[in-house]
C-alpha cells in the first residue's frame with residue numbers, strides 16, 4: 001500500500017518539469033508604508049524594522065479604521081508565533097524583538113504571492129466554489145494568490161506563477177512544504193488554547209544568498225481563528241463583518257496566548 005492511498009495509484013506529480021532560467025522579476029524592498037505596517041531599513045546591512053500600526057483595512061482598503069492599541073497586540077502575537085515556528089524548525093525572517101511596536105527582521109525579496117493554507121472552508125473559497133462554511137478539507141488546502149492590489153490579489157495556479165516568472169519551481173516546492181508544516185504547528189498550538197485555526201495567509205522571501213524564509217506578520221489580521229465549540233470568530237472577520245469589537249477580540253487572543261501587552 002503506498003502512502004498515496006492505493007497500491008495502484010501513482011504519487012501525485014506536483015509540477016510539470018519546466019526550465020526557468022531568467023532572473024525573477026522582484027527586488028529587495030525599499031522602506032515602505034503598508035496598510036497595517038511600516039517597513040524601514042534596519043540598523044545593519046540586510047535587516048529591516050517591521051513596525052505595527054493601529055490601522056485596519058478590509059475589502060482591499062474600502063473599509064478602514066484606526067484602533068488604538070491594535071498594533072501593539074499584533075506585534076506581540078506575531079513575535080510569539082514567529083518564535084514558536086523557529087523553535088519548531090521553520091526558518092522565518094525573525095531576528096529579534098525591538099520594542100512594543102517593532103521587530104527586527106531579515107531584509108528579503110518578497111515573492112509577489114500570498115500563500116494561503118485552509119483547514120476548513122470559509123471566506124473567499126466559499127464564495128468561489130459554493131462550499132458549505134465550516135466544511136473540513138480532506139487535507140489542508142494550499143492556494144496561491146497573486147499579490148496585486150489593482151487586481152484584488154487574484155487566485156492563481158502554480159503554472160501561472162511559473163509562466164509569469166514569479167517563483168522558481170523548486171522554491172515553490174519548499175514554500176509549499178514550509179507553509180503546510182507551519183500550518184500544522186500553529187493548528188496544534190491554537191488547539192491547545194481553545195481555538196481552531198481555520199485558514200492562514202503566509203508570505204515568503206529570499207535573502208542575498210537566495211535562502212527562503214517565512215516572512216511578514218502572523219496575527220488575527222492574517223488568519224482565521226474560531227473558538228472551539230462556539231465557532232465564534234477571533235480574528236479580522238469581526239471587523240470585516242462588523243461582528244464584534246476588534247480590540248476586545250484581539251486582546252482575548254493575546255490573553256489566551258499568555259501575552260501581557262502594556263497599555264491596552
Ligand code: 5GP
Nearest residue numbers: 116122123124125199200201221222223224
Ligand atoms: P480569504 O481568501 O478567504 O479572503 O482569506 C484566506 C485567509 O488569508 C484569511 O485568514 C485571511 O485573513 C488571509 N488573507 C487573505 N488575503 C489577505 C490580505 O490581503 N491581507 C491579510 N492581512 N490577510 C489576508
